[in-house]
Amino acid sequence: MNLVFKALADPTRRRVLQLLRERPMTAGELADHFPVSKATLSGHFAVLREADLIAADKQGATIIYQLRLSVLEDALLAFADSFGIGFPAAELSMASPMKRRPSSRKA
Amino acid sequence: MNRVAKLVCWLAIVEMIAVGIAAVAARWTDIIHHPQVISLFGWRIVFALAFFPVWAAYGLTRVERRLNPQGMVLSMAHRRMTEVGYAVICPLMAGMDTWFAAIFAKHQMLLNASPQPVGLLVGGALLVVFGNASAKFAPPTGPAAPDPGAWIRASLRNGWATVLSGLAIMAAAFAPSVPRAIVVLTVLPVAVFFALEQRRLLRGGPGPRATA
Numbered sequence: 413m414n415l416v417f418k419a420l421a422d423p424t425r426r427r428v429l430q431l432l433r434e435r436p437m438t439a440g441e442l443a444d445h446f447p448v449s450k451a452t453l454s455g456h457f458a459v460l461r462e463a464d465l466i467a468a469d470k471q472g473a474t475i476i477y478q479l480r481l482s483v484l485e486d487a488l489l490a491f492a493d494s495f496g497i498g499f500p501a502a503e504l505s506m507a508s509p510m511k512r513r514p515s516s517r518k519a
Numbered sequence: 520m521n522r523v524a525k526l527v528c529w530l531a532i533v534e535m536i537a538v539g540i541a542a543v544a545a546r547w548t549d550i551i552h553h554p555q556v557i558s559l560f561g562w563r564i565v566f567a568l569a570f571f572p573v574w575a576a577y578g579l580t581r582v583e584r585r586l587n588p589q590g591m592v593l594s595m596a597h598r599r600m601t602e603v604g605y606a607v608i609c610p611l612m613a614g615m616d617t618w619f620a621a622i623f624a625k626h627q628m629l630l631n632a633s634p635q636p637v638g639l640l641v642g643g644a645l646l647v648v649f650g651n652a653s654a655k656f657a658p659p660t661g662p663a664a665p666d667p668g669a670w671i672r673a674s675l676r677n678g679w680a681t682v683l684s685g686l687a688i689m690a691a692a693f694a695p696s697v698p699r700a701i702v703v704l705t706v707l708p709v710a711v712f713f714a715l716e717q718r719r720l721l722r723g724g725p726g727p728r729a730t731a
Contacts (some may be wrong), residue, residue, distance in 0.1 A: 419537045432671075433671070433672065433675075434668065434672075435666075435667070435668030436667050436668060436671075464655075467657060474683050478657070478658070478667060478671065479671050479675075480657070481651060481654060481655065481675060482651045482654050482655045482678070482680050483650055483654050483675070483678045484651050484681070485650045485655075485676060486654065486678075
């Protein structure tokens with residue numbers, strides 16, 4: 413459960429979970445929504461995978477991420493979002509998707 | 520379905536049949552010679568004793584089919600949870616059946632100590648556990664598998680509905696009998712509706728996939 417709390421404490425990771433709620437996405441599609449480096453985002457994905465909140469499905473050179481939230485975890489996500497836990501002012505801009513050209517980035 | 524779960528379920532069904540026969544045999548003289556002493560409630564129990572094993576056996580065949588939907592493969596966690604779930608429900612049904620049989624055989628003397636609150640607590644807790652976990656299952660795979668996005672959204676929505684239903688049923692266990700009946704009769708159809716919704720997804724054809 414510690415891993416889940418750690419994963420949900422970060423606003424970027426919460427935003428990843430919110431995006432995956434719509435549909436499974438590739439790492440590249442997810443990266444289009446964040447103004448952070450690929451390596452940083454990979455670190456976030458690793459934390460989410462470790463907490464078993466997302467699953468990665470490797471298809472060729474592409475990794476597709478899928479949501480794996482239990483109801484309790486979803487409630488914790490909503491709680492953390494409502495109270496803006498770990499939401500530093502500098503990261504507020506991340507809450508809205510970045511308007512960038514779709515890249516062909518894989519994994 | 521794995522062999523242990525199947526064995527547990529069949530043992531529970533056999534126990535229910537044996538207990539039902541024993542209860543009717545214990546009051547056979549009344550049933551034949553003085554049927555009027557068996558109240559309407561008593562006949563309802565006879566009905567329950569006759570049909571509990573039938574329902575359990577029918578459920579077992581449904582679970583077998585549900586574990587092997589046409590054109591798709593369920594995730595291992597999904598299979599295991601379904602198997603364990605039914606392997607837990609069958610002994611619970613057997614316990615309830617045994618209690619009814621005891622009430623029938625002992626001339627309703629045991630009615631004062633109703634097992635209803637305990638049954639609601641256990642049933643509600645099971646709904647909470649299964650609802651919480653069901654949202655975490657990986658989507659099925661295969662040519663007829665539903666769209667993973669739709670599956671995940673529906674699982675989460677249905678999981679929430681199941682968990683809230685379970686909590687309401689658990690709360691109803693502590694309520695007086697009339698509010699308890701109202702809560703259970705309101706919540707159960709909702710839980711059944713969402714369970715059917717989930718099953719409908721397993722019948723749906725393939726949808727759009729995530730683009731690479």
